[in-house]
Amino acid sequence: MKITGLKTLVVNAQMRNWVFVKVETSQPGVFGWGEASLEWKTRAVVGAIEDFEAMLTGENPLNIEHLYQKMYRQSFWALGVIGMSAISAIEQALWDIKGKELGVPVYHLLGGKVRDRVRMYTHLGGGDMKAVYETFSVEPLIALAHDVIDKGYTALKVVFVPYSKTIEGRGKVTQFASMFGQLREAVGPDIDIMVDFHGRTTPAMAIQYINAIEEFHPFFCEEPVRPENIDTIKMVTDHTKVPIATGERHVSIYHFKEIFEKNAVHVIQPDLCHCGGLWAARKIAAMAEVYNMGVAPHNPLGPVANAVALHFALSTPNFLIQEDMLTDVPWRWDVVETEISSEKGFWAVPTRPGLGIEINEKEAKKHPFKQEIMHSNTIRDDDNAILDW
Structure with a gap:
């Protein structure tokens, strides 16, 4: 062949x-x-x-x-x-x-099954970019969170960290902590909440934000600063008590080396569509296992990526939880033929050979390429300087 x-x-x-x-x-x-x-x-x-x-x-x-x-x-x-x-x-x-x-199934080729189901979490608002990245008011935040929980999830991710300059005043820290506290009260103690900082802050501000919400027990805080400088991520880890995660913007096994050597985080987040694929991700996970780090792969992508992530999770001992975005478009599962299913925030084990999916090319071609939706506004400070989004 x-x-x-x-x-x-x-x-x-x-x-x-x-x-x-x-x-x-x-x-x-x-x-x-x-x-x-x-x-x-x-x-x-x-x-x-x-x-x-x-x-x-x-x-x-x-x-x-x-x-x-x-x-x-x-x-x-x-x-x-x-x-x-x-x-x-x-x-x-x-x-x-x-x-x-x-x-x-592919997970058999990766060492076999080490768990019987795979826990998932998702974002507020599904495929609505504004809801995911710009929910800065308490009422819609809580409503969107309840919608996620009503779908059966026991974990969710929020992205309401303020767009920040190098140093901000007390107001933004207080606002952020208040929103998180009200969200925790609304969803209760048993729902795990992850906070995606999206690289919006500096170590000085990330430390303040994270310490301000420590009492509400975030599951982890993701990418608190831009990921290029591992020392700055470690600075945040060393000065906070909440678990810290990073890795979605690291795109080869070599990019993870410094993270491990410096024990810079508690959770790594390789994206199997960017880091080199399944076997590269397994190599990264094996290195993380040596450092007692959990693996929570990044994945807000399409149905093939979901299938790949499922086989990885089923066969990886230090896997923690899997990101998904299953509600981005209502026709998501029309473009694939699959037995892969989820219930109450968990994926079931597939049995079909390979990844367990086939693309329905006729259906897929009903949604041809378009310029992707850009972030609704280029993120700028009040003096018009560009900020991280």
């Missing part, structure tokens, strides 16, 4: 475009699917996938690690998130092919 080609299928899902990759083979009816969705870089990722086609055509698709090494090392230039997203999707599709060829 040889690889005969790579095809991309772009599906517009309002907040983002899903980029599906189909790896075709010389064996009739045998192909695999992966996902390389990357916000606001859709055309670039599709181009990167096309660039890899010549490198892979004629290769045996079952030699997954060999082909990963070929794509990564023969590219010569260090690959950023665009190149790594392309590799990730292709790698996922190779696992899909291998599982189908051997007649087993």
Whole structure:
């Protein structure tokens, strides 16, 4: 069996475009699917996938690690998130092919099942970008949280950290703590609440924000500062008592090295559509296991990414909880044929070979590429300076 080609299928899902990759083979009816969705870089990722086609055509698709090494090392230039997203999707599709060829679900090939179900959490507002990133009033915050809980989730994520300058006054800290306190009171003690700081703050402000909500027991605080400087993340970890998480914007096993060496966080969040795929994520998780860190993969993407994340979670001992965005568009499950199901905030174990999904290409093509929704407004300070969103 040889690889005969790579095809991309772009599906517009309002907040983002899903980029599906189909790896075709010389064996009739045998192909695999992966996902390389990357916000606001859709055309670039599709181009990167096309660039890899010549490198892979004629290769045996079952030699997954060999082909990963070929794509990564023969590219010569260090690959950023665009190149790594392309590799990730292709790698996922190779696992899909291998599982189908051997007649087993992919998690069997990753060491087998270590749990019987997978706990999930989701965002407020589903695919409504404004609801996810700009809910700064208590009433809609609580209403959206109850909507998530009514769907059966026992954990949710909020993103109402104020857009911040290097140093802010007491007002924003007080407002943030008040909102979190009222949310905790509204949802009760048994719902886990994660706070995504989205890199909006500096260590000085992140420490103040996190210490102000410590009494309300956040499950973890994510990406409290921009992720480029690991020392600044560690500074936050060292001066707070709430678990700290990061990793969604780190796109290879090498980018995680410093995090582990410095014990910079408590939870890592590799994105399986950006970090190199399933096997790269397993390598990252194995390194995290040595440092007693949990793994909570980043994933606000499409249904193929959901399937990939499920197989990872089922086979990874230090897996913690899985992000999803299953309510982004009402037709999400029309574009895939799958047995994958969820109930009361947990995914069930799939039994079909491979990743357990097939793309309904006819349905998918009903939602062709469109320019993704940009953040409603470029985030600016009151003096018009650009802030992190």
